Amino acid sequence: xxxxxxxxxxxxxxxxxxxxxxxxxxxxxxxxxxxxxxxxxxxxxxxxxxxxxxxxxxxxxxxxxxxxxxxxxxxxxxxxxxxxxxxxxxxxxxxxxxxxxxxxxxxxxxxxxxxxxxxxxxxxxxxxxxxxxxxxxxxxxxxxxxxxxxxxxxxxxxxxxxxxxxxxxxxxxxxxxxxxxxxxxxxxxxxxxxxxxxxxxxxxxxxxxxxxxxxxxxxxxxxxxxxxxxxxxxxxxxxxxxxxxxxxxxxxxxxxxxxxxxxxxxxxxxxxxxxxxxxxxxxxxxxxxxxxxxxxxxxxxxxxxxxxxxxxxxxxxxxxxxxxxxxxxxxxxxxxxxxxxxxxxxxxxxxxxxxxxxxxxxxxxxxxxxxxxxxxxxxxxxxxxxxxxxxxxxxxxxxxxxxxxxxxxxxxxxxxxxxxxxxxxxxxxxxxxx
Amino acid sequence: xxxxxxxxxxxxxxxxxxxxxxxxxxxxxxxxxxxxxxxxxxxxxxxxxxxxxxxxxxxxxxxxxxxxxxxxxxxxxxxxxxxxxxxxxxxxxxxxxxxxxxxxxxxxxxxxxxxxxxxxxxxxxxxxxxxxxxxxxxxxxxxxxxxxxxxxxxxxxxxxxxxxxxxxxxxxxxxxxxxxxxxxxxxxxxxxxxxxxxxxxxxxxxxxxxxxxxxxxxxxxxxxxxxxxxxxxxxxxxxxxxxxxxxxxxxxxxxxxxxxxxxxxxxxxxxxxxxxxxxxxxxxxxxxxxxxxxxxxxxxxxxxxxxxxxxxxxxxxxxxxxxxxxxxxxxxxxxxxxxxxxxxxxxxxxxxxxxxxxxxxxxxxxxxxxxxxxxxxxxxxxxxxxxxxxxxxxxxxxxxxxxxxxxxxxxxxxxxxxxxxxxxxxx
Numbered sequence: 126x127x128x129x130x131x132x133x134x135x136x137x138x139x140x141x142x143x144x145x146x147x148x149x150x151x152x153x154x155x156x157x158x159x160x161x162x163x164x165x166x167x168x169x170x171x172x173x174x175x176x177x178x179x180x181x182x183x184x185x186x187x188x189x190x191x192x193x194x195x196x197x198x199x200x201x202x203x204x205x206x207x208x209x210x211x212x213x214x215x216x217x218x219x220x221x222x223x224x225x226x227x228x229x230x231x232x233x234x235x236x237x238x239x240x241x242x243x244x245x246x247x248x249x250x251x252x253x254x255x256x257x258x259x260x261x262x263x264x265x266x267x268x269x270x271x272x273x274x275x276x277x278x279x280x281x282x283x284x285x286x287x288x289x290x291x292x293x294x295x296x297x298x299x300x301x302x303x304x305x306x307x308x309x310x311x312x313x314x315x316x317x318x319x320x321x322x323x324x325x326x327x328x329x330x331x332x333x334x335x336x337x338x339x340x341x342x343x344x345x346x347x348x349x350x351x352x353x354x355x356x357x358x359x360x361x362x363x364x365x366x367x368x369x370x371x372x373x374x375x376x377x378x379x380x381x382x383x384x385x386x387x388x389x390x391x392x393x394x395x396x397x398x399x400x401x402x403x404x405x406x407x408x409x410x411x412x413x414x415x416x417x418x419x420x421x422x423x424x425x426x427x428x429x430x431x432x433x434x435x436x437x438x439x440x441x442x443x444x445x446x447x448x449x450x451x452x453x454x455x456x457x458x459x460x461x462x463x464x465x466x467x468x469x470x471x472x473x474x475x476x477x478x479x480x481x482x483x484x485x486x487x488x489x490x491x492x493x494x495x496x497x498x499x500x501x502x503x504x505x506x507x508x509x510x511x512x513x514x515x516x517x518x519x520x521x522x523x524x525x526x527x528x529x530x531x532x533x534x535x536x537x538x539x540x541x542x543x544x545x546x547x548x549x550x551x552x553x554x555x556x557x558x559x
Numbered sequence: 560x561x562x563x564x565x566x567x568x569x570x571x572x573x574x575x576x577x578x579x580x581x582x583x584x585x586x587x588x589x590x591x592x593x594x595x596x597x598x599x600x601x602x603x604x605x606x607x608x609x610x611x612x613x614x615x616x617x618x619x620x621x622x623x624x625x626x627x628x629x630x631x632x633x634x635x636x637x638x639x640x641x642x643x644x645x646x647x648x649x650x651x652x653x654x655x656x657x658x659x660x661x662x663x664x665x666x667x668x669x670x671x672x673x674x675x676x677x678x679x680x681x682x683x684x685x686x687x688x689x690x691x692x693x694x695x696x697x698x699x700x701x702x703x704x705x706x707x708x709x710x711x712x713x714x715x716x717x718x719x720x721x722x723x724x725x726x727x728x729x730x731x732x733x734x735x736x737x738x739x740x741x742x743x744x745x746x747x748x749x750x751x752x753x754x755x756x757x758x759x760x761x762x763x764x765x766x767x768x769x770x771x772x773x774x775x776x777x778x779x780x781x782x783x784x785x786x787x788x789x790x791x792x793x794x795x796x797x798x799x800x801x802x803x804x805x806x807x808x809x810x811x812x813x814x815x816x817x818x819x820x821x822x823x824x825x826x827x828x829x830x831x832x833x834x835x836x837x838x839x840x841x842x843x844x845x846x847x848x849x850x851x852x853x854x855x856x857x858x859x860x861x862x863x864x865x866x867x868x869x870x871x872x873x874x875x876x877x878x879x880x881x882x883x884x885x886x887x888x889x890x891x892x893x894x895x896x897x898x899x900x901x902x903x904x905x906x907x908x909x910x911x912x913x914x915x916x917x918x919x920x921x922x923x924x925x926x927x928x929x930x931x932x933x934x935x936x937x938x939x940x941x942x943x944x945x946x947x948x949x950x951x952x953x954x955x956x957x958x959x960x961x962x963x964x965x966x967x968x969x970x971x972x973x974x975x976x977x978x979x980x981x982x983x984x985x986x
Contacts, residue, residue, distance in 0.1 A: 163917070165957035166933050168602035169949075169972040170915070198601040273602045283915035283933045285861055285879035286899040299593045303585065309593065346858035369857045369881070379596045418863075494590040497580035 126454050129446055136443045137465050143436055146429055150322035151485045160325050162290075162373040167273070167280040171200060174279055174338075175207045175256035176264060179248035183266035184217040186383065190266055191226040191233065198272045201232050206275075208233040209252045214243070245334070246352035253344065262338035269297065269381040270336065278338055281373030288343035288370025289361070291320065292336035292378030301386045306498055307505055308384040308391075310483050317376065317486035324374035328426035329366055334358030336380040343370055354408075356401020363409045363427060369418045392512055399434035399516030400523065406431040407524045437506070437513040440466075604762035604973065605745045608710045608727030611649075611691060615675065618646040641674070648673070655690075664688075666701070680711070691724070708742065718754065732763070754966075758980040762973040764952035768982055769944075769966030786826055789813060794823060798832045804847035820846040822875060846874070857881070860896065872907065879914065890925070897932070908943075922958075923986075930954070933972075940976070941986040942968055 163170075176194060180187055191210065199206045210233060212220040220237055227235035238251055253261060260282055264270060274292060281287045293316045299309045323330045332339075334357060344350070347364040354360040365372060385391045406428075413419065413427045443466045450459040480499060487496045584590070603609065641656035648655070654672050661678035666685050673690035674680070680694045684701040691708040692698065698711035700720055708724035716726070718735040725742035726732060732746040736754025744750060746763040753769065790810055797806050803820045810818040845854070853865040860878050867884035870876070870892050879896035886900045890907035897914030898904075904918045908926040915932040916922070922936040927945035933955050934940065934948055940958040942965065948954050949971030956962055962976035963986040974980055 161959070163933075163935050163957070165975045166935060166955045166973065168604075169953055169955040170933050171953060193598075196599070269598070271596055272599050276602050283897065283935070284899055284917040285897040285914070286881050286917070295594050295596060297593045300588075300591045306585075306591070313594070342858045342860055369863050379594075381593065381596065381598075490594055492590060492594065494584050494588075497584040499581070500577040501581045 126450075126458060129450060129454070130458070133443065133446055133462050133465070136439045136446075139432075140436065140439055140443075142425070142429060143433075146426070147482055149326070151318055151482050153322040153325050154318045154485055154489065157322075157325055159321070162281045162324065162375045163283060164277060164280055164375065164377055166283065167277045170280050170283040171205070171276065172260050172279055172282060173205050173207075173258035174199065174260045174262060174275060175209060175252075175258040176262045176275070177249060177252035177256065178208065178210045178264055178266060179213060179245050179252065180211060180215065180219050180223070180266040181213040181248075182215045182217045183219050184215075184222060186267045187219050187222040188226075190264060190268055190270075191222070193269050194233070194264075195226070195230055196272060197270070197275050199275045204232075204257055206232050207257055209236055209255055210234065211236045211238060211248045211252050213238045213248045244352055246350045246354070246357045249350045249357075250352060253341065253350065256341065259341045260338055261341055261344070263335055264380070265335040265382070267383040268294075268335055271379055274336070274378050274380055277375050277378035278336075281375065282338075282340065284373075286371050287373045288365045288368075289332045289339045289372040290337050290375060290378075291330060291332050291372060292375050292380055293317070293320070294333060294336055294382050295379055296384040297381035298383050298386065303501070304388060304391055305384050305386055306495065307502055310487070310495065310498060310502060311505070312384070313486040313490060313492075314483035317489050318482040320374045321376050323426065324372075327420070327423070329362065329423055329430055330372045330374035331430060332358050332362045332365070332372055334361075335382075336378065339365075343368070354401055354404055355397050356405060359402055359405045359431065360409075363405055363413065363431065366419060366423065366427065367409070367412055367416050388508070391508075395509065395512050396516045396519070399513045400520045402431055402434045403517055403520030404523065406435070407520065434513045435517060437510040438517045441510050441514050604743055604760070605727050605747070607708075607725045607743060608745065611708070612693065612710060614649045615646075615673075615693060618648055619675075621647060643672075661696075684717075714746075752966075752982055754982070755984060756982045758974075758976075758982070760973070760975045761970075761980065764971060766970045766972075766974060768964055768968045768970075791826070791830060794827055795830060795832065798827050802847070802850075803845060804850075807846070820874065824877070848874075867902070885920070903938070908945075933957070936960075939963065943986060944968060948972075 178190060187210075191208075194208050197206070208230075210223040210227065212223050212235065220235075223235040227233045234255070236251065236255065238248065249263065260279055262275060262278060270292075278290050278292055281290050294312055296305060296309045296312055299305050320330050339361065343365065344361075347361070347368050351357050351360045362372060385394050409431065410428060413424050416424070419427065443462070447459065447462045447466055450462050480502070483499060483502065484496065487499075641658050641662070643654050644657050645652055646655045655675055656670065656672050657675045659677045662674075662676045662680045664680070664682045664686055666683040668682075669687045671689045674688065674692045676692075676694045679696040680692070680698045682688070682698075682700040682704055685703050687705045689705075689707050692706065692710070694709070694711035696711065697713045697715070698709060699715045699717075700706070701717045703719045704717070704721075706720065706722045706726075708726065709722065710727045712729045713731045713733075714726060714728040715733045716722075716735060716738050719737040720735075721739045723741050726740055726744045728746040730746065730748045732744060732750045734740075734744070734750070734752045734756060737756060739757040741759055743760045743762065744758055745761070748764060750761055750763040750766045752767070790813060793809050793813065794806060797809065803823060806823055807818055807820055810823065848868065848870055849864065851866065852868060855863055857863050861881060862878055863881045863883070865883050868882050868886050870886070870888045872889040873891040875893040875895065877895045879898070880894065881899045881901075883901040885902035886898070886904040888904075888906045888910055891909040892907065892911075894910070894912045894914070898912060898916050900918040900920070900922075903920030903922065904916075905923045906925050906928055908928065910925060910928040912928075912930045916924075916930050916934045918936040919938070920936070921938045921941070922934070923941045924930070924934070924943060924946050926943045929946070930948045931950050931954070934942075935957050937959045939960045940956060940962045942948075942956065942963070944965040944967040947969045948956055952971050954971045955973035955975070956970055957973070957975040959977045961978040962974060962980045964974075964980065964982055965986055966982065966984065
């Protein structure tokens with residue numbers, strides 16, 4: 126019973142930390158000082174920029190993102206603005222679309238990869254090698270940036286302490302299914318509250334791998350894009366902070382994305398994110414704790430950020446242990462565990478951006494009846510318990526394999542493209558953000 | 560048993576109740592679309608003026624030509640006539656005072672309506688105009704007028720004018736002593752501020768504060784060290800043995816003038832003694848003022864320095880600097896990159912920064928400094944006379960608190976202070 130008690134205490138402690146973190150974040154967004162990420166000077170700091178677009182079988186969306194970049198409000202002469210569109214061994218018409226844009230716009234370069242590693246990290250690596258400018262922005266193929274997005278994203282780079290920037294992702298295909306509507310809510314909470322609060326509180330805003338950018342010199346220093354990790358974005362985030370730079374989150378640099386539409390695609394996506402985060406947790410935890418540059422709060426936030434996909438696993442473990450105590454322990458132990466477990470569970474549900482965060486984000490975005498769907502996120506949460514538990518076990522296997530391979534001196538191979546099929550979705554109707 | 564079943568049923572009903580609103584929204588969606596983002600809106604400080612003009616143009620387009628040219632209900636002011644025309648503006652139907660020619664408003668005139676003038680407009684003293692003014696040619700105002708908002712080709716605001724909204728000129732906006740503009744003051748080419756004043760945001764390719772640049776013209780005279788065989792010998796013989804400050808003193812004795820340590824590092828690099836001057840700085844060739852600080856190279860161009868730093872006059876520093884504490888740079892220091900200061904920062908006269916300057920604490924920039932890119936502070940910013948910020952119509956000064964500037968300063972781009980911009984005789 127003592128061992129069970131210790132395990133339960135750890136679970137309660139970790140989950141309480143997440144609860145506290147959620148409360149601090151939404152409190153900050155409601156009443157705290159909001160940092161503007163030097164957006165007052167957006168449009169007045171215009172360094173040379175390279176935009177990398179990694180694409181694999183993206184014929185449904187390739188033209189849209191390339192079109193958005195051609196109308197981008199940014200000086201495009203003299204190599205000031207460069208687009209590197211990478212066709213990564215596509216079997217559809219992606220290559221042809223890229224070629225047609227490259228032939229009509231001098232600043233768009235078409236790169237066709239048919240050898241080398243396969244994965245977004247490898248494509249980014251190839252693009253970075255060819256990039257002429259120090260600031261590199263990355264957009265996924267299904268993204269639709271606003272006209273001012275690049276100007277807003279580059280503004281924080283006038284601060285030499287900023288190594289990475291991240292903009293806001295907004296789902297566009299919300300009308301497609303219940304899943305897209307729930308993801309719309311989740312994204313809202315994650316960006317409008319979570320990311321902005323982390324930036325306000327000088328914690329660790331997360332680079333999401335798209336709608337963001339990095340200085341090439343910083344990327345070189347931190348060891349480049351990691352082609353092994355499943356979550357190369359979280360990995361870059363942590364390595365950036367470990368090396369002394371910071372990430373600026375720019376809430377106003379908005380970009381539409383096409384989110385996954387069904388549970389099958391969601392399962393793939395979430396498993397990849399969960400395994401990737403767990404990989405980061407296993408690889409970088411020690412470095413974060415020992416790092417002399419990070420503050421104590423940044424260290425705690427970094428660990429919580431990487432461990433976010435373990436929360437459902439802890440919840441499941443707590444439930445299982447409660448059942449065990451019910452059958453084998455005393456009544457009072459069971460009562461205590463159950464009460465505590467449901468208290469922390471109540472404070473944590475909501476698919477990693479707790480309910481209150483989502484609620485606040487919907488309020489800040491001045492949206493309407495979509496909030497009525499908030500309780501339906503509970504189904505996502507229960508699904509996450511199973512998916513994340515599976516992902517947790519898988520990441521333990523991957524990590525043990527990595528350790529073994531390292532011990533015998535075998536080089537690790539890269540990951541494959543883990544992508545979802547895009548349908549090409551344009552804006553329908555919506556509500557204005559003030 | 561029945562009691563338990565009823566209790567269970569009640570529990571499930573309550574649990575399901577929470578999903579009912581969501582079910583209604585799914586069946587009859589009223590908010591199904593994504594967050595609406597204006598995809599084509601760009602960053603334009605003159606947005607308010609342009610939007611107003613757009614509304615005005617659209618409204619005039621909708622109104623018939625007969626209505627626009629009618630003299631019915633006209634108001635005669637100093638021999639010029641306005642037609643009172645009802646236009647459907649963004650606030651709803653509104654009486655607008657329109658004139659095809661030039662207009663001269665005599666002192667003490669009060670109007671509540673928007674004014675549209677096709678020619679020039681001159682406003683004498685102590686007028687109160689509580690509608691937006693749109694003038695195709697020049698707008699000139701006298702002393703102590705109160706305006707809401709104004710747009711014209713060129714705008715010349717007389718002394719002690721106050722504007723509670725925006726002011727925008729297609730070309731030149733000239734502002735005299737004692738003016739206060741609570742909204743944005745923008746111009747397509749240049750803003751000239753000829754005296755003290757209070758503002759919120761100023762934006763133009765060139766913003767000049769004060770016109771008399773005689774005394775405070777920028778003095779960016781940084782003499783390069785002329786290397787000779789004797790000076791080279793001092794470096795060759797001592798570079799691996801002695802700290803940079805000792806080598807600097809030896810060179811100073813030979814030349815009779817201060818030699819910046821960065822010049823020594825660059826020369827050592829040219830002589831093949833150091834592969835990378837910045838790495839030499841990180842490892843051992845550290846000037847005396849950095850000796851008590853922990854410092855390291857974050858990447859090939861950026862240094863991080865822990866603690867407070869005090870840099871003596873006429874030094875030259877390579878690369879970007881991240882200083883975690885306070886920074887005090889004496890006169891004539893030359894930074895060959897951008898600077899981030901975690902605490903407060905003071906820059907002596909004649910400082911040059913070949914990049915941006917970002918500061919978490921209070922920031923004081925001395926006389927005749929030159930900052931090539933942007934200046935940003937989370938606290939107050941004070942800029943003394945003769946300083947210039949920005950290059951090629953890009954750059955800017957922005958502060959999360961107050962921006963205080965002396966006269967005879969120039970900024971290319973934008974000036975913004977969350978708590979306002981104050982132009983003073985002395986900061």
